[in-house]
Amino acid sequence: MSTDNPREAAPGRPAASPALTPPADATAPLRHPDAPAPGELLGAHYGHCFGCGEGQPHGLHLAARAGEGPGVRVSAEFTVKPAHQGAPGLAHGGVLATALDETLGSLQWLLRVIAVTGRLETDFVRPVPVGTVLHLDAEVTAVHGRKIYSTATGRIGGPDGPVAVRADALFIEVKVDHFIDNGRPEEIRAAMADPDQIRRARAFEVNP
Numbered sequence: 001m002s003t004d005n006p007r008e009a010a011p012g013r014p015a016a017s018p019a020l021t022p023p024a025d026a027t028a029p030l031r032h033p034d035a036p037a038p039g040e041l042l043g044a045h046y047g048h049c050f051g052c053g054e055g056q057p058h059g060l061h062l063a064a065r066a067g068e069g070p071g072v073r074v075s076a077e078f079t080v081k082p083a084h085q086g087a088p089g090l091a092h093g094g095v096l097a098t099a100l101d102e103t104l105g106s107l108q109w110l111l112r113v114i115a116v117t118g119r120l121e122t123d124f125v126r127p128v129p130v131g132t133v134l135h136l137d138a139e140v141t142a143v144h145g146r147k148i149y150s151t152a153t154g155r156i157g158g159p160d161g162p163v164a165v166r167a168d169a170l171f172i173e174v175k176v177d178h179f180i181d182n183g184r185p186e187e188i189r190a191a192m193a194d195p196d197q198i199r200r201a202r203a204f205e206v207n208p
């Protein structure tokens, strides 16, 4: 994985908006003691997730791993398929934003909190052709109460290749009730009847 700072790699890039700038009293993120080990595949948090689920034929099938080294990091790979096109032979920008969102979301496995995306700011730096393997890295930069600040890059040509897309994000911690109260009842009923899904949901919660 490249160690360069994605912000430094982007001279002239405007600073993230104030909502994505951690306040002065934000703290460094803590990797939970029961977090997956560095290098471990994280698996899907929900089988029908468009980003990571195995049950979505045209989904991204993003496979994320717990990051190596210090900090709260993950890496992931996403292969751009013909179903992901926007322009002929090129990935759709919204699909690339989804890949960044999903990679950032998978940081929750390491924090062991459940959170949803509140804000996602994306830079599209280079076009991404169909067939590309996008090498994604994401890291939590700070935590303030329920607010989780994070950043991600997607590189082409290899884990140290040039940055094609990048994002800064704010995730907001929620309880599992967020899904139970808001999701369509049939999917919620099915998820709650699936012991494997309950186990996956609990893997995110320190105090389920």
Ligand SMILES: CCCCC/C=C\C/C=C\C/C=C\C/C=C\CCCC(=O)SCCNC(=O)CCNC(=O)[C@H](O)C(C)(C)COP(=O)(O)OP(=O)(O)OC[C@H]1O[C@@H](n2cnc3c(N)ncnc32)[C@H](O)[C@@H]1OP(=O)(O)O
Pocket: 019, 045, 046, 051, 101, 102, 103, 104, 105, 106, 108, 114, 115, 116, 117, 118, 119, 145, 146, 147, 170, 172, 174, 176, 179, 180, 188, 191, 192, 197, 198, 200, 201, 204
């Ligand atoms: C049994 C069923 C189990 C099923 C689940 C199974 C497993 C799931 C487990 C984990 C999931 C794991 C991985 C997921 C991986 C990837 C998925 C991709 C992630 C997504 O794709 S997820 C979908 C898109 N996402 C949404 O669908 C969110 C819709 N939205 C809301 O649901 C609310 O909007 C919410 C909850 C965000 C906040 O609502 P709220 O009422 O709880 O909190 P409140 O408004 O008080 O905000 C508290 C503080 O955050 C600040 N704040 C809030 N929003 C902000 C914004 N947008 N910009 C800047 N600051 C913001 C406030 O300013 C305040 O800041 P302060 O504390 O400083 O005042």
